[in-house]
Amino acid sequence: MKPKNKFQQKAVEASKKLPPLTPAQERWAYTKVIEPVGRRTENGLVYCLDCGEVFHNDTKRKHCNCPNCRTKLYIEDTRKQKFEQRMYAIYITACEGLQVIRVFSVDYYAKVGTAPRYSHTEVMQRWIAPNGKYCTLARNRVWGTMYYDSWIYSSDLELHNETWAYDQIDTSDIYPRMKLIPELKRTGYKKGFYGQTPKDLFCALLTDNRAESLLKMGQDDLLRLYLNDHSRNINDYWPSIRIAVRNGYKVTDATMWCDYLDMLRESGKDLHSPKYVCPADLHREHDRYMNKLARLETDREIAENLPSYLRKETAYRKAKANFFGLVFSDGHIDVRVLESVREIVLEGKAMHHCVGSYHSKADSLILSATIDGKRLETVEVSLSKLQVIQSRGVCNGQTEYHDRIVNLVNRNMPLIRKRIAA
Numbered sequence: 001m002k003p004k005n006k007f008q009q010k011a012v013e014a015s016k017k018l019p020p021l022t023p024a025q026e027r028w029a030y031t032k033v034i035e036p037v038g039r040r041t042e043n044g045l046v047y048c049l050d051c052g053e054v055f056h057n058d059t060k061r062k063h064c065n066c067p068n069c070r071t072k073l074y075i076e077d078t079r080k081q082k083f084e085q086r087m088y089a090i091y092i093t094a095c096e097g098l099q100v101i102r103v104f105s106v107d108y109y110a111k112v113g114t115a116p117r118y119s120h121t122e123v124m125q126r127w128i129a130p131n132g133k134y135c136t137l138a139r140n141r142v143w144g145t146m147y148y149d150s151w152i153y154s155s156d157l158e159l160h161n162e163t164w165a166y167d168q169i170d171t172s173d174i175y176p177r178m179k180l181i182p183e184l185k186r187t188g189y190k191k192g193f194y195g196q197t198p199k200d201l202f203c204a205l206l207t208d209n210r211a212e213s214l215l216k217m218g219q220d221d222l223l224r225l226y227l228n229d230h231s232r233n234i235n236d237y238w239p240s241i242r243i244a245v246r247n248g249y250k251v252t253d254a255t256m257w258c259d260y261l262d263m264l265r266e267s268g269k270d271l272h273s274p275k276y277v278c279p280a281d282l283h284r285e286h287d288r289y290m291n292k293l294a295r296l297e298t299d300r301e302i303a304e305n306l307p308s309y310l311r312k313e314t315a316y317r318k319a320k321a322n323f324f325g326l327v328f329s330d331g332h333i334d335v336r337v338l339e340s341v342r343e344i345v346l347e348g349k350a351m352h353h354c355v356g357s358y359h360s361k362a363d364s365l366i367l368s369a370t371i372d373g374k375r376l377e378t379v380e381v382s383l384s385k386l387q388v389i390q391s392r393g394v395c396n397g398q399t400e401y402h403d404r405i406v407n408l409v410n411r412n413m414p415l416i417r418k419r420i421a422a
């Protein structure tokens, strides 16, 4: 494709001035991006495919240094004779006032008994103008295969219309020394990619004031959330972010903080007040509001369907009252039987899972596991089988206490059995 504007023309011209990789850049690709292989046999002997040294290493570790050539080896436990790797090595540099992301395909071929072969070829360049516009120079690719990166190495680096495929190339192995254009330096950017590709991050910083502001304010985790979670509207949080910054408050868990602000808004709290916006213990305040809103919602639902709720409550009491008062503890974790439909519905809302409807299950006993009153998991026991059917934490997940909770309930099953007989 021929250049269509001055910027593309400039990128194509500048491309010819880019130097080959320095020895240090090349060494990095061959030792850090590629992982030279050490082949381990069943008796724990490692054969270094780089220098042919044989040494003993029967640890479980997947990496070790060759005592002869000092190469860091990736250990493969295999009888295989040939090893191949193809990786991408990324170099970030500046040229003629443009930001460049250079992408090299790095190849490794090693065979037992011969010297390994390393090679690299530049396959793609992303050129970014100070205004955030970008274009792509790349080699041609083989069409019609299932791979988007079957490069034709004999083709030249040419201007290509932006396509989906170029964005799919893995750009996670980035050479640690970068050269940046002044416009990018002025955004306050130093390092890190916030879950973005270098191209997307740089373009965002050069074109989006919000991204640049978050970076300048040192709110790294908010920047990460802003760039990665497009379901949230940053404008909803912006006034509170400014309050936080003014009060020297750094948001370390942006997802939880934004969820917390949403709950403050729902509770009618002042989103401009540092008292609410900058909690000393975010985790605790988040949980406190979550429980509060769950209680309000449960009671609202109950009030709206009071006659039917009262019927359910009576039925539940009749079916499960025998088990009320049952509490198991190992001194740390407490597990207790939930004693009303309201408690079960509340548990489901607070834990974001569907236990709320389980009060009508005849064969099930529902218990709540807590530490210091904080909910961990909800336990369902089958009364006919006297077994834990499931134990689930927030959003149906498992906590680190899962096995202990299940064991605690199983150990105390005789107490449940006794209540059935009563």
Ligand SMILES: [Zn+2]
Pocket (backbone or CB within 6 Å): 048, 049, 050, 051, 052, 053, 066, 067, 068, 069, 070, 071
């Ligand atoms: Zn070696």
